[in-house]
Amino acid sequence: MQIVGLYLQKEAIKNHGTDRDQFARSAYNRYYYTVFLSARAMLEKLDSKWSRTPHKSYPALLNGSIAKSFRDAKSRARRNGDHELVSKLDGGIRAAQALAKVMNKAYGIRVVADYEPAEFVDFSSADRFSLKSVEITEAHGWEGAVELWTRTILQAWRQINA
């Protein structure tokens, strides 16, 4: 997905015809799916019952059940003096919040890209473009951050569900 997204991003930048808008919109779409597939792979590992969770429920799940599990475990770890676990759970909570935020943004911008043709893509910069003030370079960068956050969440989860 990421490779296809980058290809579409480059095409949108070098193509000055009427098709550039479609390449640009499709790039946002592919970058959203990069984020979604990474998050889904992580959720399957956390709990198989979450593998069928609808796309748009992911942020609520991350900020809800998953963050709550971490917070509950953190209180207990603090009582038991397990400072390393407290630190890992802090990371897990922050990572879940950050992932939820990016999922919301990626999903929202995908909806705009796919269903709101009246919202124009801004090509005013020479080497980048944006849609609703979301820069394509930001969308391209989601993959690396999501990989790191999903790993952080998985590591924290394994510590408390060993």
Add this chain to the structure above:
Amino acid sequence: MPDALEITNKLLASGVTLVGDLVQDAGDENKYYAFTKVIRDDAGAQRPSNHALRKITDSFNEVLLQVTFILVEDDREDILANVKAMLLRTFPEFVRNVFPTFGDQGVVVWVEPKKLLQPDEEATLISKSEEFLEFLNTPLVSFHITTTQNIPTRTACLNLIRLHSPLDQQRLRAELLARGFHIPSDDWLSNMLDKLRKADFILRRKNGQYTLTLFGLEALGSAKNRRSPDIVRALDIARRGA
């Protein structure tokens, strides 16, 4: 049920600056995305705050509408890109990648190191980031150093001892490895078990096997769900009996 125009008017009246029109979800007519421009005040805090935005979200929830705010900040990406470039440029010998994000009150920095960092190296990274962000008038709210190696905490070790008790060090090592943990060395695990024993969480039997003390059991607690350790342990005992 308010329509998009009424929702927009309510958002504007609440002090929210929208980027373009409100976006209705493709599959749910009661769900909207509000691309919202935010700024930083002199103390680096976001305006409107997440607390204020949550209150607006709650007021819409009361009339069965879901409005999700997607925050857009003009110089936000520049700040994040600058932090990332500074850390990569200043610490090329031990920083592989940096992913800064905006949290509620400032910047959260995630660093992927090239090696296991020493406490003084970690402290240097944090103080340099704080100093740099202070210059940009933005607080550093937290700093996370990630690693691909998941070394078991003492709680993880205790959980496995509870599930498979009684067990010796070699069995514990095998169980930890099977769950994807990284164990630095046999000495490391031996020290961990020693510390747990001295803290009265576990007992060492004469045959070298370990089991949890009552104090250890109470410290771990239990859970009333399908991941309950009591159920997992009962199943493990049944398997061993079979």
